[in-house]
Amino acid sequence: MNDVFSRISADIDSLKINAYTNGLMELLDSEAMSPEQLEAVALVFAHLRNQKEETIRNTLLKMSRLPLKEPKTFDSFDFSLVQGKQIEALRNLPSLTAVNAGRNLAFIGPQGVGKTHLAMAYGRECCIHGLKTYFLKAPELNQRLTDAVKYGRESSTINALVKPSCLIIDEIGRCVFNKESTRMFFDMVDRRYNKEGPNTMIFTSNMSPNKWGEFFGEDSSLLCALDRIFDDATVFMMKGNSYRGKRLETIAIETGRPKPGVTRKD
Structure with a gap:
């Protein structure tokens, strides 16, 4: 009873x-x-x-900007193709220990090895457990910060990026942030660094963090941002062949002039 x-x-x-x-x-x-x-x-x-x-x-999930029609999940990621001494750290991602411990994540490696898939899968798992998530690509973030400076919306833009428990920034290295955007990027990182409760930032990039300076316009702000991002973080350095094209079907055909006496029908 x-x-x-x-x-x-x-x-x-x-x-x-x-x-x-x-x-x-x-x-x-x-x-x-x-x-x-x-x-x-x-x-x-x-x-x-x-x-x-x-x-x-x-x-x-609708507000996260993660794909809904063909969602990226941990179940659809082929962990059997991943090797390494610390593979368990990757397999334990669904436990969401990072967001609950306030640790950031970064997936670094060449195209097609599953960086974005894993980042999206983590964000989706956060949503399923009731944690607000937001996904955007680095060029989208850059444009958003540029527009914020242009129209005087710096404060509201940063507030919106601080609110999600899980913020995913995909493809660092696809664009160059100017000085004003770099400073705003630091302000956002600094606010999140001091945020209480479940909190993680997830980054994907083809470039290792020590080369990110090429894509940000002010060294001092970037160095401070990187210091906070990687103060408590797990970085997965991923290597291997691309997953893309594994369902590619190649069909050989030949075209040309028809032989004499043969009528060509289309």
Whole structure:
């Protein structure tokens, strides 16, 4: 009996209607409900809780800018093709220890080895566990920061980038940030560095971090940003052949003038 009341109480807490807990429990007790009736009540609250959590998950996924039609997941990543002494660190990514510990992640390596897939899969897992996630490519971030300076929206732009528990910046090295954008990049990193609660930034790049200076316009701001990004981080240096093209089908055909006496039909 106490187990049923505990489950109902936990669901009420999740639904954020705690103000009604005492009154509901008194009602259930006064009605002298049978175990079967209490289980039915518990089933209703469990259903409402599940519906709320599913709605939150779907909303977070829609707002994350992660692909929904063909989502990148850990289940669809072929871990069997990955080798190395520290492979377990990669396999443990779904546990979300990084975001809960406030550690940043970086996936560095050549094109096609799965960097973006893993970053997106991590962000999707965060959404499923109720953590706000936001994905954008480095050129998109650069444009957003440039526009913020141009239209005087620096504060609101940085605030929006600080809010997500998981911020994914894909393809560092695809564009060059000017001085103003680099300074804003540092401000964003600094704010996130001091943020409480679940918090991680995820970066992907073809370039190792010691070469990122080529793509940012002010050395002092970048060095301060990198110091905060990698102060507590896990960097996966990925090597190997590209996954892309593994479903490529090549068909050999030949065209030319028809032989004499042969009528060509299209």
